[in-house]
Amino acid sequence: MSELTQAEKDSLTGALQDRSAETEVQEAAPAKLSAVFPSYARYDISLVKGKGSWVWDDQGNKYLDFMCGLAVTSLGHAPEKVGAKLKAQIDTLWHVSNLFHIPGQDRVAALLTANSCADQVFFCNSGAEANEAAIKLARRYHQKVKGTGRYEVITFEQSFHGRTLATLTATGQQKVKEGFLPLPAGFKTVPLHDLPALKAAISENTAAVMLEMVLAEGGVLEVQQEFLDAVVALCKEHGLLLIVDEVQTGMGRTGKLFAHQHYGIEPDIFTLAKGIASGFPAGVMLGKGYLREAFSPGSHASTFGGTPLAAAVMEATIETMLEDNLAQRAADMGEYLKGLLGDKLVDTPFVKEIRGKGLLIGIECAAPVADIVLAGQKRGLLFVQAGPNVIRLLPNLYVSVDEIHQAVDILSELIHTYANNGKWEAGS
């Protein structure tokens, strides 16, 4: 891998100015406004094709994808076995109502329950919906099965649980709540790893505690074993349900099929979405058998949840993951990637910590990393942030050693260049 040219170094240093200049141009030319609501701060790239670890834009530029649509395309882009199953299903049956039995759902449910502590599943279409279903199941269990009337869910600061009104209220980040008042009642948020605060938050109204095993959006923060053990004990003591949000950490991403399996715990409820269907929209909420009667007929529903198309894609994705032992592969490749990053970045004080589990890796830096993300795109490497100062790497679970070397070479150059330009010290 060649050194950065002076022009590239200048462009890295100037990336922020470039972007603000572009924004001004867009604002000055309303005739060019898109008909899509501007709720996403989009990069100036249109991706039009993908295969394996690589994607191409509409200008023919090729990128090594270390974000995977944000932890979604875990089998790589356009995985053939999954595509074949999807095409076969397209020729057979797209959609029927959930008022009928859908055999594909039963096969997916059997695969998921045979490989986890859960006994029951509910199908929906996204991570937020899966978490919404989890919150509803917890409330309904307490209110209809136990007759306790409990409703409150305790969550943690820096968590992310989705963008519906309930799940953004559960989310421990102020920025997703702004302008959406009033928020639904029944949520409390306490600092992560603060056991006294958690104990103080528990009341006779508490129904559940909900958390991620690695707070992914919040900065790739791993939950400590000791804290989680204490949470499990508190849930038991107070009769609370433990909900684990595995929307990003699930499906092999962290080196186990489900991240809670690293900790030897069994949540009452956990949720899946992103990696479950290789890019087809799907979510799943899974629970223990004793929760079954809480979701009695008519209690919860989704028009599209577990549609025959979604079920076919989920089934093929899960089967592939199990056959190729991709969770273990994520563990091995994650160790390799972290080791290589450590070797290459150990010399720069700009990098504070390299952390994460499996192929959910965070590089915490001493200053905001948005410019480095943009510079990576110019060098043909896609990755994302997790909060302002953390670079997040989410390659697909088949990523090769060679691709890991390519990515680390580019990242190392970008980070060293940025660290040496001195600007971050002034701003930090």
Ligand SMILES: *Cc1c(COP(=O)(O)O)cnc(C)c1O
């Ligand atoms: C992405 C994400 C969600 C929301 O999923 P959507 O499919 O965007 O609704 C919820 N929880 C976690 C941990 C996530 O990473």
